[in-house]
Amino acid sequence: MVTAYVSLHTGRPDSQTDQEVSYEGYSRLPVEFSDDFGNVKLDLFFPAVLKDSGQTLNYIAIGAHERGQGGLFMRVPTLPMLLDAAPPERRTEQFWIDNGVPAQNAADYVQKHGSFCPHVVICNTDPVVLPKDLHPIARVARKLFDAGMLDAAVLPPKLYEAINDELQRAGVPVIPVTRTATATMTESISKMKSLRAYGVE
Structure with a gap:
């Protein structure tokens, strides 16, 4: 305790x-x-x-x-x-x-x-029971995630995969993640206008 x-x-x-x-x-x-x-x-x-x-x-x-x-x-x-x-x-x-x-x-x-x-x-701060043989890094990551203090999306992909592999091995729910990305426009405005001139939208 x-x-x-x-x-x-x-x-x-x-x-x-x-x-x-x-x-x-x-x-x-x-x-x-x-x-x-x-x-x-x-x-x-x-x-x-x-x-x-x-x-x-x-x-x-x-x-x-x-x-x-x-x-x-x-x-x-x-x-x-x-x-x-x-x-x-x-x-x-x-x-x-x-x-x-x-x-x-x-x-x-x-x-x-x-x-x-x-x-x-x-009522219940942490419903996930962590086994004693769980790797310390995976243990800390899971506890931080459950406490709302870890955004899994910011973890490097390799580390995220390694943590979830260890959680899965120990029978603990893996850490979910929703990754976001940004798209960039590569065509110039002038080129888009020229395409419209040929009927291309």
Whole structure:
């Protein structure tokens, strides 16, 4: 088992600090993973948003470090979520006291119930089980692809073929790719006009 850290991001992150949210009280949350990050379920409440931040949550990421810069293991897009506080009438101690909460507990109610807390739920982060004898390069490539961090189209063809040969040998789903190409016009405009003069379109 390894400890990783879940973070919130306003845009697609390439590292833990890339477009990470920064509202007051925010911190990354620890979570335990198996070495292959397989079949993981997350159900986490982040610290409450006590003041309007003006930020919108768009990505959840899981990385190596509790604080500062670090690499990502995976990132997951989410529906846009505005990180602003709850309405004023719901986040004051007096509101809770007026509704029957003992005065000594009012501050706790503001923190737990009086403001918006980002709630992260991930049902299964990686359904592919990687066998122990899988080549390390193929293992890393498959994990990066599953995490949405590898565009297979940018891999050199020989490397892509070698990785998929190893994945197929180990009984792991291969990495699909859709390659794109650009076409160039080699005929000059003047030549095309001359062809039209002879009735060639």
